[in-house]
Amino acid sequence: MTRLFPIGLALLLAACSRPPVPGDATAAPTLAAPDAPAIAHVVAVHPGTELLHVINYLARVYGPPVREYDYRRDVDAWFGHLRDHPAVVHARTLPYNDFAELGWALEFPGPRLAEPEGFAHLGLIRDEAYLREYLRLAVEFAKDSDFAGFFAAHEAEYARWVAQFEARLDAADPLPELADFYGTGLDKTLYFSISPLGVVLKANIVIDEVAPRHAGYGPILVPFDPRFLPEGPTDAARFDYADEPLANAVWHEATHIALEQFAEGQREVLMAIDYADDFSRQFKVFEDPRLDTYFFVHEVLSDAVAIHLKGERFGSTSAETHLAQNEAMGGTLYRPVVEHFRDAYAPGRHERDFRAYLPALAGFISSVDDEAP
Structure with a gap:
């Protein structure tokens, strides 16, 4: 179970280094049966949210639920020397919310910052000047750390994790039940954002202001969480989640997206x-x-x-x-x-x-x- 407060998949994408855009043939959504309400979806690793997860991890805003695993060791090896980077120092004053949703304001390749129109409720938790500086410094951090090189070096793992989650999502198939419950489809395509360094399972309901060019998506951040796995502890990131925790996560987070529409x-x-x-x-x-x-x-x-x-x-x-x-x-x-x-x-x-x-x-x-x- 996840909390918004206090505190609170379509085809395997050929290019994990960028978020798919509406109409992208590599991200053709899977739809419900023609006579049922439709909820379209894609699965990918979003580079903008993963960049902010790296910065927040170095800042100790949150820690992944596994003390030691392969991807975290890779992050430590690549970025560990930058724990005092201005972006990391800035991020250390974040509150309970890690603000990873703001990663959608970053365009790739690059990253390049597309200034948000606003920040919705996040701008009422931290002032907008702080958040804009956070994003500006994140761009500097990406350049100073060669984040693009790190992301490219892990594309094979990203593709494997996307495929794992996609396969389990197809097998569990929770979306038709959700559309049936709502009695209607969604205006947005659900974007399951696989986040191997992420911590908080949550829906991005600020995208319309943060990145209106991507407002056709309803992103859901899906962290690596061993509690969702069908078996015991692991030192390797995996996204082949068991049916019940996967369905629960999808039903809960997609409803956050849906409630904003309704x-x-x-x-x-x-x-x-x-x-x-x-x-x-x-x-x-x-x-x-x-x-x-x-x-x-x-x-x-x-x-x-x-x-x-x-x-x-x-x-x-x-x-x-x-x-x-x-x-x-x-x-x-x-x-x-x-x-x-x-x-x-x-x-x-x-x-x-x-x-x-x-x-x-x-x-x-x-x-x-x-x-x-």
């Missing part, structure tokens, strides 16, 4: 929700408490969708285990929302779509007794 024109409906529990009180990020509410609801709905679908596919025990973990963190809203999906939304979901149902769902959340133990 909430367009009705964000006030989500911001106006009246509800609080111990988990929601951890979401104290913005000066505007309505934004805290918005992203709290974002998180609850994304995980509740995943839990509901997990129950349908993997059984009630799996869903109940997930619910219990959330409740142990003080998240008492998850259970009533999951039950609402099961009892009120899912039975008639083929006659409605999730976007149109959002106001009713917001009303239901506000009706939940937030004084319950």
